[in-house]
Amino acid sequence: MFLAFPEFDIYSTPLLLLSLQGLLFTVLLISRYFNGRNVSDFILALILLFTCFGQTCYTVGFMAWYDTFRTTKINYVLFNVSLALAPLIYLYVKSITTSHFRFRKRDWLHFLPLILFLVYRASIYFYDSGQSGFDEVQNGVLKLSLDEPYILPLITVFGFGQMLLYLAFTFQLFYNYRKKINAFFSNTYKLELNWIRNFLVLYAFLFLYDMIQTAIASYFTELNYMQRWWLNLFVGLTIIYVGIKGYFTDTTKLKKLNFSFTPNQITIPDVDLSRDRPIDKKSVENLERFMEMEKPYLNPELNLVDLAKQVNMSRAQLSEAINTGFGRNFNDFINMYRVQAFKKMIAAEKHQQLSLLGIAFECGFNSKATFNRVFKKLTHSSPSEFLKTAY
Template structure:
């Protein structure tokens, strides 16, 4: 009898409801602030929750209680819409002042075409005599289940894999650019994006392996496929919570209108390499960093520093990369680490915690400070302090 609250249906029901709650919260925030990343994430949660809802009502006894249900017409592989949404979600975060363009609708052409196809076969079957007394009509059985669904099983996996590959590439290219532009790397926000991608990739891998086993090894029943649904439901809840409370708008506002690669540099000869900067410029930058200490500003970026030393961003980027043999992030953080060491020598730790000192030196988080300090000194801040005391 429907509804049957059991050990299969109840956990899914609880998780799905919570996932939908966060989808509503994200939709509400989108309407107020118009951040497209909120809209995309809300749609992602809606799709995953919809997928789990179909299985949840199945475990609750829907099919047994309603033998002529037409729900099979509306059970659609969400991956063909979910993969483009994941791509656009990451793109909306990693693209400065992202705007949705008409051309982006083509990402959903496959999904929209499939939905229209299902609507057509449902309409045709509904017009046939005896449709109300059966679960699946003529086209659903002889076209959809016999031809279309088997074909879709071979198309969907490469389609999703391709989108995931493009999305990972988008993320890693963005992370590399941040190091060239900004003195702090927004580790919290970048970690969220990476964990988001990894979780959905794992669910895709899980589902692919399960389908392969079910098709070529042993037939998996409804209950055996429950674990994948539980896994996806847990991911949905995690993504809803973490995505709602992680502020990614600061990444969307970063200015990447300029590429910090060396441009317009005269060609080198093997005997006389030509530099587009002078030694005086290198010395001036070094003196400016030591006297004016711009690195104390945690939001310092390549553009701001270029203005302060009266250079273009291209010139400053070339000098840092070529003369100092560092990227912008390492260049600035090296000064911050040295400032931290100087404060320890001055006994500043007697007044402030190590994190407090790090923040005064320009670091914006404990995680970034610990990672950078260990990278540049091969010691943790605590180990370094202890070595100075000893």
């Protein structure tokens, strides 16, 4: 039967459509980068581009490319995209969680394995293309004798190891960021970056799926194109999620953080406790008295620097007083007072005039999600359950 490219079926069509959507978001992100010069947009565009590129082999395969063009040289340009994706994922999360992030010359070192591999692949192509009969075959001499039996298996193992390390570093970077914002902000909902967490989980899932699939194919039984199709479908769905969430989620507010700050500016300063006088019991008592008398926690934008100025302490002193005197980080410390204020308003029957969320906002919370989570954490019950037990 005569096969003509492209052939659309239930296998090729979903992969093609999902990849095309990913390329569309790549273009949109690059366009936005040139308009706003937000480097995270450009890095995410590259992540989508390389992820779509990694789909090429199976997408065109299901579309009958290899059957129609039997002397195609496409294998020379295909490579393990984890060489690019691993450092890009790390740099993307770093660009989001680091204020005033700049791509530096030394960051190119992350891509050294990719650059070396591309130089190697170009070299074997030019060698093979100079051999007689190259136009009549799909893969030349070095591609068959060196690249496929030796280099590609090594690159596969190296790619898995590289992705594992970069994912571990990136998860650590992300959760260290989450700890930092809890040490400096009283309301963290808008800064928690749950989208980034989901982004990392998805790529970790794809990595594990690919690793398990490769191990099965290498040591147990060969997997055909149809059996490998599911991984490519999941990659395609990930492309769509990352494209939509990455494009429509505003992360530029983090660029304004300059942790010396007022709510408009926020950066995370290093805290050097050795430069400040030790925290004594009186300082802790004064802080507790100030919290009860002045009620600074009612300000939803309250942060460590602002409170330190109000109590005439350095950031390091205030942080140490909260940690040692109350056994809490800044976020839990402030929200403890907000929960107490909420309970007092319930006891005063304020819920007769205001909703529970309205009372929460009066007590300094700025989102329903934060309020419910904090209340559950500190009281081991939901606000509605607490109201039932109070009356």
